[in-house]
Amino acid sequence: MPSLTLTNVRPWGGEAADIHVDGDRITAIHPTGRAEPTGERLDGAGAVALPGFVNAHAHPDKSWWGKPWVSYGGKATTQGRIAHEREYRDALGIPSVDSATAVLREYLRHGTTAARGHVDVDLGVGLRGIEVLAEASAALGGAVAIAIVAFPQDGVMRREGVLKLLDEAAVAGATSVGGIDPASIDRDPVAQLDGLFDIAVRRDVGLDIHLHDRGELGAFQFELIIERTRRHGRQHRVTVSHGFALGELDPARQTALVAELADAGISWATVAPPRSAPLPWRELRDGEVPLGLGTDGIRDLWSPFGDGDILRVALDFARLHGLRTDADLTYAVELATRRAAGFVHRDVHDLVAGARADIVLLDAQNVPDALVRCPRRRLVVAGGRVVAADGELRI
Template identity: 55%
Template structure:
């Protein structure tokens, strides 16, 4: 669990986005002013930024904070190397590791804030064996940060939806209990019924007024067909701006004309995407997505879990992976990637404004960096993390 958090009234002598030396003044959980550095002595509740570069809090748009083995002895990779194989392996071993638990989730959150993350959208498993226990553990671990971390929850049917009778009812219960989104998983690849799963979860979302965040690993024409279904149901049920597709490998598999058509429709309906920038896959097109008006964000996915041993909890590291794999080299594009990992990711976590400007949530991360591009290219350590006007981490 976290220690008692200290409120912060100002972060002084910093360079917002690499600009002029400034003082960021904070009122409660909100930035009230950004003014030229005064040079005044550092007072109680104030942080001396020592000329460090400041960026807004980093947003992890696709996490699984309920199911890591962080802090436990090393877990060797086992089971079948497929989506369903990973599901079965996890189900067979999670109980012996005490997953989910408040303690494990707290360790994951500590790694996140160490890397500058102040806002999260996390998928949390909801299934017949767990019920809502995972969501309860996540809420308790996040609450210990006293508003310092913004977190939205996706009630996630990791074991499938239609193939497990009773899961739809669990998703409905999670929505009624306050989960901001409900999830889905490979309607064709897992449930073998793309129309049935998509119709079911979209109907639930429309009924309960929540968002949808659906894992879609299926590639090729099968995956693209599921994009079509999602686009159609979003429009018909009036869910514009409330649907996200995670992974969505089919979008990069599609030929140029097909991808352009899908992205245009998604942009018009406010359907967003999240990526963990897998090295084995072609990456989302930075300019192509922007021109279509399709928002996307970066996420760590699971870290050190029963799906695999990798992951550090550093979302900026995922942004670096995306940029390097995409061949991003120009300054404007490098800055854009940092913005995607910070200010532009805010809506994914329910944050209205995440920037170093008055009225923004008081999420400030300090880095010993020459400029914004350097923050990304060298994935430099985070020196200080302030979230919701509270000091969460100091290196």
């Protein structure tokens, strides 16, 4: 890949700088004019530069993106949505390489260059979704780097054979194994969690567990997960996704639980839904519990919403939590970028020498302005390659 210099850009809204890229890496960042540009030269015209966005919780295999509109018809409960999806996904050809590629392209158009994809693994589709997503990712030359979670959407213990499929997925390239509401879906939280931790230990993979259960039932499962994470030495390898209950507990219980999560090295992913209880985000930040933002599924049999723009999810997060100051608004954008490195298995994801050259340019005064307006992406560079310009894909 040829080298590239983005001139006159403002990393994180700061002073004008030139970003030098060689191959798929950022090699240097200098104040504008300090060093000769190398290779292709693109004038950033003073745009704000950010690292590519990280979608820390996505379902790119489930969508009907790119197909005619599908009216939503399921019952508005977790069980109802699962049943609805099982009934209609075959007719919509889900999962398919075309739809998964269309979703990844939409992520990319909005500047998302890395995603953690929860891919359905169940008795109906087996591991086909994982193959589909790998093919979709390859079709885009790896522009969107994907970390795959093998996700047992339809339950684990209540469907005999799913644990074995998850084990096979861990061998077939999934870097994490998922779980779902061990209490309300399987009605056997200890068995599901013990089964998942057994795979995590034997295959040395991460765990990322969907928890929709509310109130004390949810909190009880956080405790089961914390205890097993410590006992099996899986610190920094376990994530709770959604975890709505955390926002619903009284402040003292929240503080105690966050301290336990921090101590056990557990990370948290949220999609900041508008009707959910705000998370104790200051405690999570101060306790250094990694927090990631995700789109969840977009245009699927669970919900008609979502456009794949993680900056918009950061704005939802800011509004849900009443963020107002420039520092707090910038924090929301950091959640969508450099603070999410671990969710896609990176040590560093930022505008620094040595990082993968994932860069987004936005016409904005500063980072808070970019967040509240979510403007069109002026330029998207993924792995050193220009993939979108003026809001349109170039690949």
